[in-house]
Amino acid sequence: MAFPFMRSFILLFLYRYVRLVVNLWSFYTFKPIPIPENPKLTAEDVTVIVPSLEGCGDELVETIRTILDTKPHELLLVTIEANRKDAEKMLKAMPAYLHDRIRLFTITHPNKRRQMTRAIPEVRTSITIFADDDVSWPTTALPWILAPFDTDERYGGVVTCQRLRRAVNATFSEKIWNFLGALYLERRNFDCAATTHIDGGVPCLSGRTVAYRTKILQDEVFTNDFTNEEWWFGKYQLNADDDNFITRWMVSHGWETYIQYHPEVEVKTTLENNPKFLKQCARWSRSNWRSNLTSMFAERHIWYRQPWSTYAVHLTTLSPPALLGDCLLIYLCHKATETLDGDVHWWAMRALGIWMFISKFIKLLGHYRRYPADFLLLPISILFGYFHGAIKIYAAVTLNVTAWGSREGADANDAERMRKRSDIEREKHARRLASIYPLNKVVWPSSGYAPIA
Template identity: 30%
Template sequence: MAVALGALWAWDAYEKAVVSYYTKKYKTVPLPDEPTYGPNDVSIIVPTIDTESTFSECLRLWLRSKPREVIIVTVPRCKRQVEQLIQRLEGSTDKITILTSPVANKRQQLMIGAKFASGKIHALVDDDAYWPVDTVIPYLLAPFEDAEIGAVAGIQSAEISPERQDPKVITVWEAAAALDMFQMKGLQAMRFAADGGCWALVGRTLFVRAAILQDPHFINAFTHQIVGNRVENGADDVFVTEWTFDHGWKVCVQNSPESKITTDVKQDHKFAWQVLRWERGNIRSFLSRIFVYPGSRAMMRRHPYSTRKMIERLARPLWAFVYVTVWLKTLWTAPWLSIAYVVWMILGWGGWVSAYRAFLEEYPYCGRKIWALLLMGNIAPILDVYMYCTMNNDSWLTRAADAQDVDDQDVDSIEKIEDMSETPTKFTS
């Protein structure tokens, strides 16, 4: 077993070296001297229900970037609430249009907005996403100078209000959400640098060519995907990323401070529900892509590193079991080696200390929660087992979405997008 632990140790060291290499290799796309696209080419599309009061501030920041239009798609029961939040703004509201969907389904709301939008580039934006800098649009448009780029996403971080940046105030859930996004922005850029791929362009702010979102074939597939006899509601960013790759486009990860996005995070256990929803969507996507379409062979040809990490992610419970078993058996036969391995995992190059130190430099007020963050990070393989057992649960979990049950023999009975929206409401300054 000492040999097996040594092999696992060597593999860990190799993986960290690969991550370091590709992290250094990553480069952002600079602004072009004569840009092809500008703010007037960008239609912002925002699906929302149970809208929070912070939406007004998000809107103000989006409008500051002078987009072509902001299209808000809600449901009738939430329309008045959205109107009240818009009325808090001063000026520029003439660019805002409200559409309604008969069902609270994010995918269908997005497609209603995309059908109405007139920009060449559609910005799919969550209703709790902030644009803290006014350079988001030009920097996320820059990669589209390459005619093969179909979708672009930027750097994303947690929005922690000043009054909550206190070790005595911030909750473990907020700290976990901040850590999740901190780690993700590095991993996404690294995977993109490795082979031009990524698991999914995060949908809090995702720029996509109108030609993709307004393609009738895309609309039909996007709004008719079925999970557990229900119309799929979430994992919209995963689907958009997959479709973009599968139809000959490339994507770009633009991790520059000038394209920074921040987002509200849950202060309670609802963050855990969010994670469950996201991870179920990822697992369903990975299983489909590896075993159904386009298949592991095609995936490996297209994005070898990203595909290998997908497979490892699917096998995480088994992989964790192997590590724990080998370590425990080595502890019995060669305790010095087991202890040395743990010390290296904690203090060594790329170990826990260096990883969490970088996080705490940006979020020093999360230091008291580090014990919980370590626990959450290491129980992930156990949660994977639960997610595999509840794979057909596609509930929004944190908002009151509408479940649309369908008959397996009558999927085409879902309402057509053309008939789903009521008359748009325009605002005037």
């Protein structure tokens, strides 16, 4: 029996491109939740937590300044004890009228989850926002971030639109790295808005700037699980991937999430503009592997809560690299049409080539509209997309690695990010969880959803 080349081609083509076509429709029809005319929540209902390694520096000063310009209730800065004096010196140098709106906390060793849980109990407002120490906010950000919480009690987490803050007077090589970083964020915005519009799924509530209801974060069970996440059948304790954990927590505990994709809530951030960007890509890819495998095969809530997001985002983790997928499509199309009329075969191959080329940039049109000159760099983005397949494979075989690799001092306590657990520790954690979270006392949000028993 001849191999069914045509059937195989059609199935692979549909698997790859149905998500693209539907997501394009979803993205361009997506609308952010508007600010209510008479909002119940205001900036005074917001506390911003900024975990920082260095605890000082011009970039952090700019972050704090732009955040406080939005007039939240207060800002909690959390750094490590070794950098306390530098942080205090930086805060003292800031305008005096800001001093009573900033509180400083420290922990012994660098660990973002520990830094977050150090500050969470100190929050006295109904909304908590986490922000990285290298972001800048527009003054219009908070009303947009609060709008979903004001609109529906079921919303537990809201993430923002993100753009790259490009380097000034950059060299040619820095411009290339900036271009690749900007496309990474553009692709993220596209995917989040598209999937949110269809089934409410957000691939990841990125910690660059994300808001949650404080009652979720201050729940004792959340704190326990957040600081004792299990990985690889409970053999390891994972302290990396904090934003992925909270994203999955929202899904498994019945909360809705949203992305506010609008220019007035556009957060600017920085990425590496040198070869260290590749290390960032490897770290992000490992995080995606770990979290998506957990979502699909350990927790499994996404299959019925967010089926489209599962297909459009999570399953792509298991898809072959772009170069392999493209080559396979071309081969199948060639074999499926080679016995047809010569013109039909030629037109089929040409149409496939044009379609595949358009698919390489159609999701990124927003970026190219803002920076038309970057379209000249399109071949670089296509080649990098193919190269990223190698990064993805490398990440898959190095899931035990949690190092940043791109930030000085960030890996001083790397062993704690993924630590092997003893049987005694695992049993102790299970007993503690059972004691503080008996199943018959669980109260779920008004959506009525409850997780798998």
